[in-house]
Amino acid sequence: MIQDIAPHTYHNEYRPVAPDGSSFVLAYENGKSFFHKNDTDNSITLPRFRELEGNVSDLYKNYIYLFSIDDERFYLIPGLDTSLLPGYEFHENRELRYVQPQYLAFASITGYQLWFWYRNRRFCGCCGFPMKHDTKERMMYCPSCGCQEYPVLMPAVIVGITNGDKIICSKYEGRSFKQYALIAGFAEIGETIEETVHREVMEEVGLKVKNLRYYKSQPWSFSGTLLFGFFCDVDGDDTLTVDHEELSVAQWFDRDKIIGQDTDSSLTNEMMMVFAAGKEPK
Structure with missing residues (x-):
């Protein structure tokens, strides 16, 4: 990566x-x-x-x-x-x-x-005064009202949804990136990262999942994101109901039919290739 x-x-x-x-x-x-x-x-x-x-x-x-x-x-x-x-x-x-x-x-x-x-962060979001950089840490502060701002991280999940020897791969709708990827989404206020997995999977492909297994994380500065990778199993009916505002396509792929990305830079691609090799966490 x-x-x-x-x-x-x-x-x-x-x-x-x-x-x-x-x-x-x-x-x-x-x-x-x-x-x-x-x-x-x-x-x-x-x-x-x-x-x-x-x-x-x-x-x-x-x-x-x-x-x-x-x-x-x-x-x-x-x-x-x-x-x-x-x-x-x-x-x-x-x-x-x-x-x-x-x-x-x-x-x-x-x-x-x-x-x-x-x-x-050039101006204070509270009072509009020009911000200054702290001398001891990576932080912007307002000399007028004292507001402090630290670099922002946006937590998100990458989810490998499995059903035996099959996994769901998808393509984003309206993005310049046209290759297959896994289901993904940002965490919302007030939910755990595990709850994010359940919500995003339901919203994007209409499935319930179980047996969440954490894989690994990745800083993804292309979108200012900290990614958390999980594998999980479909819970019950595996019929997909695709949210076409988010995804142009989503479908089940057999291990030997997985189409990897043309670069190994991303957590998504690594997880797809791990599943293709049968080495995903059980």
Whole structure:
């Protein structure tokens, strides 16, 4: 999966140390990340601070520390004019599912989630006053009313609904992503993550389920989500009643007929392939 970057190590603790010339610059637009892509080998390159030296007067003063991978640090530069970095372009975020090295793809999409949060926290939601960044933790605060805002995570479930040697695979309605996936949905206020599984399955395919087995989780910064993967068994009638506002199609697939995605970056694909191999938790 995209976060599996070993032997590299991701460090998300907030350490607002100053960048140096080799530090990475991350930049974004809505749904797009800024990098150079080599179409020959599908590799990407990210800009570094030294490439902006002499063109940005306050380069080493105006920055937001994000995280580190090994000893390499990643930053945002507020108000950066990306035209100062010729050779790099904005690309659709979905391209990061297919590029190498994987640790830079993971860094880029994780930075996008933080950029999106910072962009939407410029003003206090309580009084409208400009927010400031805390100096000790990754938090925005309002100097007027004291409101504090932390990065937002949206919990969601990925569900492998099984019936013997069959599993339900589906396609989303109205999405650019057209490959088969598993049933998924966001948790709502006041429910457990297990209750989310039962509700989403009923809403999307009209089934009752039992014997929930937790598989694993995944940070999915493409949608700002923390995913919880479960396998479960159909409880009773296995006739599907598909919510076509959410899904264009949903159907039962035999193990040997499962159609995997064209990348191994997602929890959905891993769970589909685990079931295809007969290795899902019982």
